Amino acid sequence: MASKDEILAGLAEIVNEETGLETEAVQLDKSFTDDLDIDSISMMTIVVNAEEKFDVTIPDEEVKNLKTVEDAVNFIDNAQA
Amino acid sequence: MATIKQNTPNAHSKILGMGAYRPSVTVTNDDVCKWIESSDEWIVKRTGIHTRKRAPKEVSVLEMAEHAAREALENAGLTGEQLSTIIVSTVTFPYMTPSLAAKLADRIGATPAAAYDVSAACAGYCYGIAQADALVRSGAATNVLVIGAEKLSDVIDNGERSISFLLGDGAGAAVIGPSDEPGIGPSVWGSDGSKWDAIRMTHPLTDILTVEQGGERTFSKDLTDPETGEMRPDATLWPTLRQDGQTVFRWASWEGARVAQEALDAAGLAPEELAAFVPHQANMRIIDQMAKVLKLPESVIIARDIADAGNTSAASIPLATHRLLAEHPELSGKPSLQIGFGAGLVYGAQVVLLP
Numbered sequence: 262m263a264s265k266d267e268i269l270a271g272l273a274e275i276v277n278e279e280t281g282l283e284t285e286a287v288q289l290d291k292s293f294t295d296d297l298d299i300d301s302i303s304m305m306t307i308v309v310n311a312e313e314k315f316d317v318t319i320p321d322e323e324v325k326n327l328k329t330v331e332d333a334v335n336f337i338d339n340a341q342a
Numbered sequence: 343m344a345t346i347k348q349n350t351p352n353a354h355s356k357i358l359g360m361g362a363y364r365p366s367v368t369v370t371n372d373d374v375c376k377w378i379e380s381s382d383e384w385i386v387k388r389t390g391i392h393t394r395k396r397a398p399k400e401v402s403v404l405e406m407a408e409h410a411a412r413e414a415l416e417n418a419g420l421t422g423e424q425l426s427t428i429i430v431s432t433v434t435f436p437y438m439t440p441s442l443a444a445k446l447a448d449r450i451g452a453t454p455a456a457a458y459d460v461s462a463a464c465a466g467y468c469y470g471i472a473q474a475d476a477l478v479r480s481g482a483a484t485n486v487l488v489i490g491a492e493k494l495s496d497v498i499d500n501g502e503r504s505i506s507f508l509l510g511d512g513a514g515a516a517v518i519g520p521s522d523e524p525g526i527g528p529s530v531w532g533s534d535g536s537k538w539d540a541i542r543m544t545h546p547l548t549d550i551l552t553v554e555q556g557g558e559r560t561f562s563k564d565l566t567d568p569e570t571g572e573m574r575p576d577a578t579l580w581p582t583l584r585q586d587g588q589t590v591f592r593w594a595s596w597e598g599a600r601v602a603q604e605a606l607d608a609a610g611l612a613p614e615e616l617a618a619f620v621p622h623q624a625n626m627r628i629i630d631q632m633a634k635v636l637k638l639p640e641s642v643i644i645a646r647d648i649a650d651a652g653n654t655s656a657a658s659i660p661l662a663t664h665r666l667l668a669e670h671p672e673l674s675g676k677p678s679l680q681i682g683f684g685a686g687l688v689y690g691a692q693v694v695l696l697p
Contacts, residue, residue: 305592321589
């Protein structure tokens with residue numbers, strides 16, 4: 262099971278692969294849409310890749326609640342438990 | 343005991359010829375931006391669509407289907423009277439009954455061919471190919487005309503931003519007949535009605551009747567103001583299309599790729615043996631994602647007709663295939679993987695040898 266730091270690092274890699282953003286830019290307080298300029302389609306790609314990487318399920322209706330990187334890290338952390 | 347005689351089956355089936363009809367009106371992203379707050383850059387980035395083709399008021403979905411049918415027959419070297427069956431996939435023929443197919447059969451000289459419409463939205467062409475293949479091989483049909491024809495501009499609301507700006511009109515056709523060699527692989531097709539609402543009409547047609555009789559309309563979240571919950575003043579009585587874009591993107595890109603892989607495996611081919619990949623032209627981002635998940639080699643030509651045709655639902659695969667054949671004549675006789683997916687949700691895929 263991945264720690265929160267490992268989840269953040271893993272998410273940063275996924276975001277980097279999808280958008281080309283530097284992994285350092287993916288910080289807990291960043292908003293996916295406002296700060297990282299990630300659109301709804303890219304967000305879905307990130308979600309599916311995160312599901313595979315961390316072996317969790319992130320339902321469609323949950324995605325809209327993942328506004329910041331921290332929201333996503335916390336959701337994945339809880340879902341792993 | 344009496345023995346019931348059976349049809350004489352055919353060993354295999356194949357596509358003999360294809361046809362297409364692209365309507366005359368070009369709708370640009372700048373046109374779209376007069377209706378919704380957006381920009382050419384935003385639309386291209388999220389959908390890959392630069393323009394879409396739409397039919398003028400006087401051109402019906404039946405006429406578009408007829409144009410495509412006549413070209414497919416000519417390319418197959420057949421006449422209408424040599425068709426035993428006509429299958430039309432459409433969700434935009436403005437009569438619940440009788441079918442577009444029966445009218446079309448008469449127009450192209452195919453009467454008394456068996457004729458019926460299929461309601462499988464964007465998977466409809468692949469559903470039609472699945473049926474045509476089975477009918478020909480079983481001996482229940484000789485030559486089958488399969489058409490995807492849509493005038494989606496009749497069921498859109500230019501002021502909403504979930505799906506209307508993606509959509510275009512058009513028709514594509516294929517004639518399927520008996521063959522000595524396998525020309526159509528096993529079809530992988532199915533449905534997931536748990537996502538029935540993911541692509542939908544705003545409300546049922548019976549709402550129009552209710553209102554005419556002085557009654558209340560069905561409450562539809564698609565027609566209400568999200569702030570107030572009240573019916574929008576511009577909400578039309580005529581039902582129009584909506585979709586949950588993220589849900590559809592996720593389902594189409596990953597589940598769709600799984601279905602396409604199954605169809606490829608069922609045909610016993612490796613990705614590098616494919617010459618072309620023709621997914622339903624829903625969104626360039628879905629096409630790219632599917633190709634990535636399928637790990638298609640660069641040698642496979644991927645249909646990207648959506649860039650200037652828009653999403654034409656059941657017509658998109660035959661339109662895109664028709665274009666590939668015009669631009670790459672060397673694809674004739676080579677295997678193409680096609681997959682349709684859409685409202686239902688439904689999906690259908692198979693490998694076909696291009697005519």
